[in-house]
Amino acid sequence: MIRRHLPVLITLAVFIVGYLICLAQFPNFASTRVIGNLLTDNAFLGIVAVGMTFVILSGGIDLSVGSVIAFTGVFLAVAIERYNLNPYLAFILILGLAALFGAGMGFLIHAFQIPAFIVTLAGMFLARGLCFVLTTDSIPINAPAYGQITDIAFALPGGGRLTIIAIVMLVTFAAGVVLAHFTRFGANVYALGGNRTSAELMGIPVGKTTVRIYMLSSLLAALAGIVFSFYTSAGYSLAATGVELDTIAAVVIGGTLLTGGYGTIIGTLVGVLIQGLIQTYITFEGTLSSWWTKIAIGALLFAFIVLQRGLSAASVRSRSN
């Protein structure tokens, strides 16, 4: 039991130790303001990461999410500011579009047995390119609805705010946990990551599941894009570059095996928070370049991949014993 959850426990331990280090150096870390901001600032990353966890659990990868986030922002900005579309209608439209986009990628991956890496790489270029078709400028979004939505927040004791953005992320994670661990779809996702051929022989609807996984990933990327547009109040074609890689890093640090089959949604949340923690620390520190975030994440990622290797080797050994 402990063995099975070891990766997540280690991730959690890293987070707690990291948090304590931050706390020792900057007592302000205990304030709800910092915690609230930690959740808000990483909300969009967290939302995509939920989708990415499903993709990686199934043994795939989705490189298109960053571009989908950018496209969502640009689409919303253009639709709301240029065509005066109702923001809520625009949200529904973009979620629908993204779901179609993801389903298309999933279909290609399954029907033609093309590696997910290639299909989603193409999807990444496609979505990014479409941003520039819509506009090359950064378009601010001034719709009143935006101001209203971003203003919704619960006051936390101690002056912090739990924003609607953070709540959306937390709800997404909760939904992700239920989907992964308490539905047939979730079991099928793990099955695909465990062994595709076996899954097929056992009569699991591999094609349908694959399509749904990528649909979910793109859908959540669009949701993250909406959240991101609240956060930045603008749509910009070059936004969220490299977010797909940050997301993959968060998922792996969260204890999900990159080869699929093993991992948890909760681990991903902790993985996202670790990234946020490092960023916050560097902001507090003040003298360090923000690029140190990347270096720290790189080092962590290395450590976790080595750890996973070690763990899986150990479990293979214990089985042959």
Added chain:
Amino acid sequence: MQPVTEQPQLLEIRGLTKGFPGVQALDHVDFTLHAGEIHGLLGENGAGKSTLIKVLTGVLRRDAGIIRLEGQEVTARDTADALSLGIGTVYQEVNLLPNLSVAENLFIGRQPHRFGLVRTREMRRRASELLAGYGLDIDVANPLSSYSVAIQQIIAIARAVDLSAKVLILDEPTASLDAQEVETLFGILRRLKSRGIGIVFVTHFLDQVYAVCDRITVLRNGRLVGSRPIAELPRIELVSMMLGRELAAEALHRNQRPAVTGEPLVAFRNYGKSRLLEPFDLALRPGEVVGLAGLLGSGRTETAKLVFGIERADSGQAFVDGRPVRLATPRDAARLRFGFTPEDRKTEGIVAELSVRENIILALQAQRGWLHKIPTTKQDEIASRFIKLLDIRTPDAEKPIGLLSGGNQQKALLARWLATEPRFLILDEPTRGIDVGAHAEIIRLIERLCEDGLALLVISSELEEIASYSDRVVVLRDRRHVRELSGDEVSADTIMTTIASHS
């Protein structure tokens, strides 16, 4: 024994035909399975057993023929469809999901649920109940991979029976089980049989055929040879049905060879690795065959891995020609002109996508370094020489090796190492998953190889076989070399008693 033929016909196949480019895999094959019978499906590699099963379970489409299940003509579109028709299959490599829990493996796709949510506790309760019927009392919440292959096999059977419960196909289920586990499995099969399930049992082990089957059907080269009740079929006749030739004498006759003398070619002193294998002494002279015998998990494969440098020994010293050598990696071993054909052909041996030729020259090329490419004409020559020498049955050297039958893949693997002209060759289960005919050929090959001065270390679970070609046999138990048999001591009986003693 009840006369099974009086039971109703459950599955009826008439004139089943299936061709692949260049091969007629099935040629008007008839097959009849009765309810409540265990029906052995036998044949050499490439006889068409796998094709028959694949057509039956919807993996492949038939070219012609009729399949009737309980009198109704059926065609399975895919495995899921076959399952819903009532045809369940359990494969040699357990096709379940190692990362999911036992309960999920049993119920995936049909988990009990409420409001779209899986009722995990209910599922686990049902899973425990189901497995209790098979005499298994395990924690069904644990991942499948935490249990042994034997238990996984039983879980796979439980799943298949629970899903369909009419026809159960077992494709070499006993290949990786030890004797006791096989007995357990047979107990389960007999119980299922008494429930009226028709069982198709594919195996290579004749003993098992006689132990559990009611009837056998033999295929050869895609054609039906015959279908007979096992009770009135002498063993020698069964073998000849399978081989299509009268077996001159017992294939497994112990060859009397003069004892090999001289200085050891390779020697290991106090060689071992903690937690893997107790330190052992082992020496092989040129031209000598040493067998490693023991139950599964006794340390046979571990010995091979240590000796070939796949596992790094933490005690003792290896010697070649009396001089101490460094043997820390397989690369070191290859440099010393050691060769190794692993137990698990599919994952550790062949590169399925590469051609027979490429597979054969792989080790030789690696030895020469990738900068010194073996000229194409030379490659062709080596490949065709070994194809002829070992009688590898393939249309041509460029065919992807994955398309050959197991026995031919094994021969190609052997060729890979022989091409490097090794001095010391380790064969781990060279005859596993290979039909009787290829068995005998591989054994003859082993004998021929040692006449050429090669030292051979052979691992096998087939005691008769190991006794027939080994000069000495090392018996292992619980990760220890317990005894070395030589001369007249080398016999299946002695090996058996040595394995069984004190345990």
